[in-house]
Amino acid sequence: MKFSLIMATLGRSREIERLFRSLAEQTYRNFELIVVDQNHDDRVTAIIDRFKDDFQIVYCRSEKGLSRARNVGLQAVSGDIVAFPDDDCWYLPHVLEFVAGKLGSDAALAGVTGCSVDGDNNPSQGRWSTSPLTVNRYNIWTCATSYTIFLRTEPVRAVGGFDEQLGVGSGSRWGAGEEVNFLLGVLNAGYKVCYEPALRVCHPEPLAIYDEKAYARGRLYNRGFGRVLSLNRYPMHFVLYVAARPAAGCVVSFLKGDLGRARYYWIAATHRVLGWVDQG
Structure with a gap:
């Protein structure tokens, strides 16, 4: 082959x-x-x-x-x-x-x-x-x-x-x-x-540093994630699940004082949902 x-x-x-x-x-x-x-x-x-x-x-x-x-x-x-x-x-x-x-x-x-x-x-x-x-x-x-x-x-x-x-x-x-x-x-x-x-x-880990470049990447990538969920007609309960995981990570990171990571997780959670509802 x-x-x-x-x-x-x-x-x-x-x-x-x-x-x-x-x-x-x-x-x-x-x-x-x-x-x-x-x-x-x-x-x-x-x-x-x-x-x-x-x-x-x-x-x-x-x-x-x-x-x-x-x-x-x-x-x-x-x-x-x-x-x-x-x-x-x-x-x-x-x-x-x-x-x-x-x-x-x-x-x-x-x-x-x-x-x-x-x-x-x-x-x-x-x-x-x-x-x-x-x-x-x-x-x-x-x-x-x-x-x-x-x-x-x-x-x-x-x-x-x-x-x-x-x-x-x-x-x-x-x-x-x-x-x-x-x-x-x-x-x-x-x-x-x-x-x-x-x-x-x-492949290198791209999130070694939480900076503006990482946040911009997080917005695009997670919005794309949500778009794929929409295109392939995933049920709402699964969309909520994949948004809830980074939302929980945001809370945990915030309580630990890791504000950079918390911000990234919040971006991931919200943009997955935005990608799902965005019809273009």
Whole structure:
């Protein structure tokens, strides 16, 4: 089985080199990297030139917007398994081998997801389930993020593409959630996806510091979260549940005197609800 890894990139160099080095060290070698460049300079092509003999690289360009870039990348896919590494994530050496083994041993399985860890193997980018699961519309939020999703090409083609109104750089109010919305489309089409906590992809923890940049990111990302809840017709009780969790975190953080964290949790709670009620 051949992997097609779609990496959209804008404004990064050092992080891309880290990802490329991790791909060069993969124990499973049958893959292509589809680079979708949104920069106006040659920073990416210079890095590609240094790694072009280590693995197959397909180069594309697109307008800004993560979902737009991934849709461009999907047009270049030639593999049997599709994944969407972020330009600031990196793979441990056995990641592709693990996924190939899992999908190769179960023909009924359309995809596998894993969890996100930082460089010290601590959870990053949110909460993660600790047990293997069959992914469904309720546990999906602790089972998948874009760079931990690996899908056979058939369900990817069945969904058709990412919603370009969702995600970073979309120009809309909904700055995240495009990958969960996409994966929900796979599940809604009747495909089976499993979550394996042993499958780990590395990504820095973005909330190490609670500053204005983190608050702005929290508004966009959580509003996108709420928008996905609305698009996929989640019941009100679940919307209240996912808003209540950060609201409770706000109260606890406030009582501990951690005002920066409390503010972030309040933003998360309120913008999840705003995203759900916002019809565009």
